[in-house]
Amino acid sequence: RAKAAGGSRWSAFDEDLRCASEARHSLEAELRRAIPAGEITPWFQPVVNAADGRMVSVEVLARWNHPERGMIAPGAFIPVAEELGLIGPLDSSVFQAACRRAAPWVAEGLIDTIACNVSPRELLDPAFSRELIRRLADTDLPATALTVEITETFLLQDLSLARRHIERLAALGVRIALDDFGTGYSNLHALLQLPIHTLKVDQSLIGGVGRDNRISKLVRAMMNAAKALGIRIIAEGVEDEAQAIFLRAAGCDRMQGFLFARPAPPEEVEQMLRDEAAGGGADTDRIIAAA
Ligand code: C2E
Ligand code: MG
Ligand code: MG
Ligand code: MG
Numbered sequence: 001r002a003k004a005a006g007g008s009r010w011s012a013f014d015e016d017l018r019c020a021s022e023a024r025h026s027l028e029a030e031l032r033r034a035i036p037a038g039e040i041t042p043w044f045q046p047v048v049n050a051a052d053g054r055m056v057s058v059e060v061l062a063r064w065n066h067p068e069r070g071m072i073a074p075g076a077f078i079p080v081a082e083e084l085g086l087i088g089p090l091d092s093s094v095f096q097a098a099c100r101r102a103a104p105w106v107a108e109g110l111i112d113t114i115a116c117n118v119s120p121r122e123l124l125d126p127a128f129s130r131e132l133i134r135r136l137a138d139t140d141l142p143a144t145a146l147t148v149e150i151t152e153t154f155l156l157q158d159l160s161l162a163r164r165h166i167e168r169l170a171a172l173g174v175r176i177a178l179d180d181f182g183t184g185y186s187n188l189h190a191l192l193q194l195p196i197h198t199l200k201v202d203q204s205l206i207g208g209v210g211r212d213n214r215i216s217k218l219v220r221a222m223m224n225a226a227k228a229l230g231i232r233i234i235a236e237g238v239e240d241e242a243q244a245i246f247l248r249a250a251g252c253d254r255m256q257g258f259l260f261a262r263p264a265p266p267e268e269v270e271q272m273l274r275d276e277a278a279g280g281g282a283d284t285d286r287i288i289a290a291a
Contacts, residue, residue, distance in 0.1 A: 028084060030066070031077055035090050040064045040077075042098035045263040046272060047115075047234060047256040050248045055276055058105070059115040059149070059256065060098040061263045062090070078119070087119045088128075092135060099139035099146075101266045106145045110273040115147040115177060123150060124158055129165040133172065144173035147198065151179050152190045163194060170195040177234070182222075191229070199226050203237020203257070210246040220250045227251060 034040055043063045046055040064072035081087045095116055102114045122128045136143055148169060150162075166176055177198035178190060182205045190196070201222060208215030226233045235247045238257030247255060261272065 024080075027077070027080060031081060031084065031086060034064060034066070035081075035086060035093060038093065038097075039066060040090060040094060042094050042101060043263045043265055044098075044102065044269040045256060046261040046269060047254050048260045050235075050244075050252045050255050053260070055111065055261070055273055056254065057111045057113045057115065057147075058102060058269060059263075060094065060102075060117065062094045062117075063263075063265075082119055082121055088122060088125065088131075091116075091119060091122065092131070095132075096135060096139065099136070099141045101270075103140040103145075105270065105273055106141060108277075110277055113145050113147045113175060114141065115149050117149045117179065120151055120153045120162075123162045123165055129168045132169065136172075136174075142173070144175075147175040147177050149177045149179040149200065152184045159189075159193060166194055170197075180236075191231070196231055198232040198234055200234045200236050200256075206235045206237050206243060206247070206257070207239070209250075210242045216246065219247075223247075223250045223252055 040062055042060045044058040045061055047057045047059060048054060049056045062074050062078070064074075064077055066072050078087070078090075081090045098114060098116060102111070105111050106114065118128075118132075132148075133143075136146060148166075150166070170176055175197040176195055177200055178194075178196050179200045180202045181199045182202045191199070199222075201219065205215055205219055209219050210216060223233055232253045233251075234254040234256055235243075235252050236256050238244055238247065238255045238259045240259060243257075244255060244259060261269075264272075
């Protein structure tokens, strides 16, 4: 490494690039292998009722259980899967496994809905809603117990096409949730144009309630607007009791966040749901009772 300063800077730069592109290359190859191998599986995060803190539904969150690298969070592989055109097969396998796992929880009355994230790209795929309806028929889950979470980024591409797919799902009784609300561009437009059942207020806003006066006022106004429109509100990323107290007083319907429960493997979530139904175990209702 006894080079002139300029030269060594360049070679280090080249090396960085090569490493980044090699890492990227191996991630792609790994992902192509991992999806059919069933390494990407559903974890679940409980959502609680704001009024009494009881767990009432779950969101499905994909986790990649890599044989060498351990558990990988979706931020590291969902965008890559989208770019490679692998998000369809990925979501499909996570969806099927999640329904198989959680359909009994619905049947037993432990939860009222299972929320699955759907990539904006899929929403523009002509085969998407047909496929999802077919896959749903293969499971024991009633359409009315499925919530599809969408983000509004797709609106920048083709609202009318996305709307056709969404309306087809809604007609079957599938609930549509607008995810990460408060972070994008076309939120209000989407809200008015689509059959939205649930609004999920993003954690970037929820993190500020009770702390930042302007955010608190804005979130309270959002709760009131949703109520007036007959839309359910879920607060995402609730991490402390002060937020929960504020949100409950503001009329929030449901809450989700580390304060109540982190995403966990199916066996753990099932145990939490059963313990709570049996009247003990889970402490989310005590957190709320204390509030
Ligand atoms: P999302 O749908 O908005 O999911 C909520 C994210 O917030 C999850 O991150 C969850 O673990 C995290 N979270 C929940 N409560 C808290 C909290 O109190 N504090 C903080 N800091 N974070 C909290 P995760 O699991 O890493 O997922 C990230 C994103 O990846 C999801 O955001 C969703 O957009 C996407 N995603 C996850 N699974 C799938 C999937 O199967 N298919 C598709 N297409 N996208 C998925
Ligand atoms: Mg989501
Ligand atoms: Mg979200
Ligand atoms: Mg998100």
